[in-house]
Amino acid sequence: MDSPTLSEFDLHLFSEGRHWHIYNVLGAHVCKKQGVEGVRFAVWAPHARAVSVVGEFNHWNAGTHSMGLHEGMGVWSCFVPELSTGTLYKFAITTDTGRQLLKTDPYGQAFEMRPATAAVVTERGHFGWGDGDWIARRSGRNWLDKPISIYEVHAGSWRRHGSGRWLTYRELADQLVPYVEEMGFTHIELLPITEHPLDESWGYQATGYYAPTSRFGTPDDLRYLVDQCHRHNIGVILDWVPAHFPTDEHALARFDGSALYEHEDPRQGRHQDWGTLIYNYGRHEVRNFLIGSALFWLDAFHIDGLRVDAVASMLYLNYSRKEGEWLPNLQGGHENLEAIDFLRELNRVCQSRFPGTLVCAEESTSWPRVTHPPEIGGLGFNLKWNMGWMHDTLDYLQQDPVYRQYHHDKLTFGLTYAFSENFLLPLSHDEVVHGKGSLINKMSGDEWQQRASLRLLLTYLYGYPGAKLLFMGGEFGQRREWSELRELDWPLLTDPAHRGLKKLVQDLNGLYRREVSLHGECFRPVGFEWIDCHDSPQSVISLLRTAKGETSVMVLNFTPVPRHHYRIGLPQAGTWREIFNSDSEYYGGSNVGNPLPLPADEQPWMNRNWSLELTLPPLGAIMLRPAP
Incomplete structure (x- = not known):
């Protein structure tokens, strides 16, 4: 068949890794050739002996619609007349050894419902977006001084129909968006919705890097969900996985018979922990495939940011490997220099082409300058997950309160590095699976103490400097460990105690968004001061948050003993008022607190000229600010 010519400039940019x-x-695109409508197919398979496109239109017979090779570029293409959107297809690839492979399109923009794996011809450009104002505001926004409060969601298990059927993207728009708006979160983060064959992977083993999973509907259905989020002033972040890919034979693994997307040597190309394959970041076309995927989601679906999964595994050649199981770089070190270059380019391109979007690193080590610009040796991410804060805080709250005084450093150590990066504080899905128990069940003590401790933890999250992230179910004290196989335990909200937790998170989001002191300087040391971090015998900490002339004080009591006549130093004179109390009866607490007003005493305390005596609730946190 006569092959339509792809632009030489397109192919040149692709070979350089910068298209x-x-x-x-690449992929399948509805177009016309000499006035005839049809579909142009194009695929990169440089080591193939022959490639053809197959589908129902030719009874899946290889060779019927052969593709022509663009010499020197490794790209094969053809035009098939009279095909249109909805056509199922795959590529039949003959390897250089004569073996026949049947592969799905790496650039496919829609796929069949699993376990079927064919790509589906789809067409962009017809969706009626109504989020122009949101996109305009986003592009001019300085996110560093804006509240970022993220609700992390697994689309298949947030809520289901009574029959167990998933909600569609459009049903999520109708139910999830109002819920998130009511709760006051600024963003939704979706666990990977890129197409994937295995439900139990939660989307982290993707086979369709340019396609939303068909489990919940069509690409336009997803656009509807994003559009509805934006119309209600909610951003959307996509969990995105460029660190590894699964070994499924129908997908990227040994795509043209060679280690095309991965490394040939398993010491470089295979993740031992996950049984997956590692991308070859040194190959231009592979880098282009991945960066193109990131840009595609920001462009075609108006996504507001990416959370890049497993960054640590990309940075270290010896990640989770023993000596002899990895290969050093050209300088003899363990840094993956090609992955570092890739991440820097990813961040430069995303942020320059889509200003105002966020690229977040799930990076769990002490790698320096993750959120610093590439020009000064950084990786260029906007945010980095603060795994150290999360682990220290949860470890501390699992201690019996009697022994917490001996672990006080877990509350204070994080501030020694809190401003070395732009940190996001994650209470994520990873902490409520695989036998770790739910968030509330991590808290020590009886049922009352667990609920109070969870209220305390959540208040601490919102008072501590950094962006916020909470996995679904944590906001109302889900008791069972999360499972992708069932919806959250929504009937718990018939219990006033669980409704109180939900109300607490709703009010914390509102407070965080209203109080400039809590979000205006989250990423610079000027926005934080300890009032006292040394009261380990009573397990109490007190801190000061400031931004743009606004001030707030938070005092947290990590024991179940009320503290009466507890004096703290204050930064200024005048009358103060309690604006938040995690022990309020509205949240299921015992209502221990402080009456209004609270005049500061001219009594020096804690190296400050004014001070105040407070009553601290048991396992509770209070927040104060100067009275107007």
Whole structure:
């Protein structure tokens, strides 16, 4: 069959790894040739002996619609007349050894419902977006001084129908968006909704990097969900996985018979922990595939940011490997220099082409300058997950309160590095699976103490400097460990105690968004001061948050003993008022607190000229601010 010519410039940019609209070139695209409507197919398979496109239109017979090779570029293409959107297809690839492979399109923009694996011809450009104002505001926003409060969601198990059927993207728009708006979160983060064959992978083993999973509907259905989020002033972050990919034979693994997307040597190309394959970041076309995928989601679906999964595994050649199981870089070190270059380019391109979007690193080590610009040796991410804060805080709260005084450093150590990066504080899905128990069940003590401790933890989250993230179910004290196989335990909300927790998170989001002191300087040391971090015998900490002339004080009591006549130093004179109390009866607490007003005493305390005596609730936190 006569092959339509792809632009030589397109192919040149692709070979250099810098075609930022490659998703409009490779894959399947409805078009016309000499006035005849049909579909142009194009695929990168440089080591193939022959490639053809197969589908129902030719009874899946290899060779019927052969593709022509663009010499020197490794790209094969053909035009098949009279095909249209909805056509199922795959690529039949003959390897250089004569073996026949049947592969799905790496650039496919829609796929069949699993376990079927064919790609589906789809067409962009017809969705009626109504989020122009949101996109305009986003592009001019300085996110560093804005509240970022993220609700992390697994789309298949947030809520289900009574029959167990998933909600569709459109049903999520109708139910999830109002819920998130009511709760006051600024963003939704979706666990990977890129197409994936295995439900139990939660989307982290993707086979369709340019396609939303068909489990919940069509690409336009997802656009509807994002559009509805934006119309209600909610951003959308996508969990995105460029660190590894699964070994499924129908997908990227040994795509043209060679280690095309991965490394040939398993010491470089295979993740031992996950049984997956590692991308070859040194190959230009592979880098283009991945960066093109990131840009595709920001472009075609108006996504507001990416959470890049497993960054640590990308940075270290010896990640989770023993001596002899990895290969050093050209300088003899364990840093993956090609992955570092890839991440820097990813961040530069995403942030320059889509200003105002966020690229967040799930990076769990002490790698320096993750959120610093590449120009000064950084990786260029906007945010980094603060895994150290999360582990220290949860470890502390699992201690019996009697022994917490001996672990006080777990509350204070994090501030020694809190401003070395732009940190996000994650209470994520990873902490409520695989036998770790739910968030509330991590808290020590009886049922009352667990609920009070969870209220205390959540208040601490919102008072501590950094962006916020909470996995679904944590906001109302889900008791059972999370499972992707069932919806959250929504009937718990018939219990006033669980409704109180939900109300607490709702009010904390509102407070965080209203109080400039809590969000205006989250990423600079000027916005934080300890009032006292040394009261380990009573397990009490007190801190000061400031921004743009606004001030707030938070005092947290990590024991079940009320503290009466507890004096703290204050930064200024005048009358103060309690604006938040995690022990309020509205949240299921014992209502121990402080009456209004609270005039400061001219009594020096804690190296400050004014001070105040307070009553601290048991396992509770209070927040104060100067009275107007």
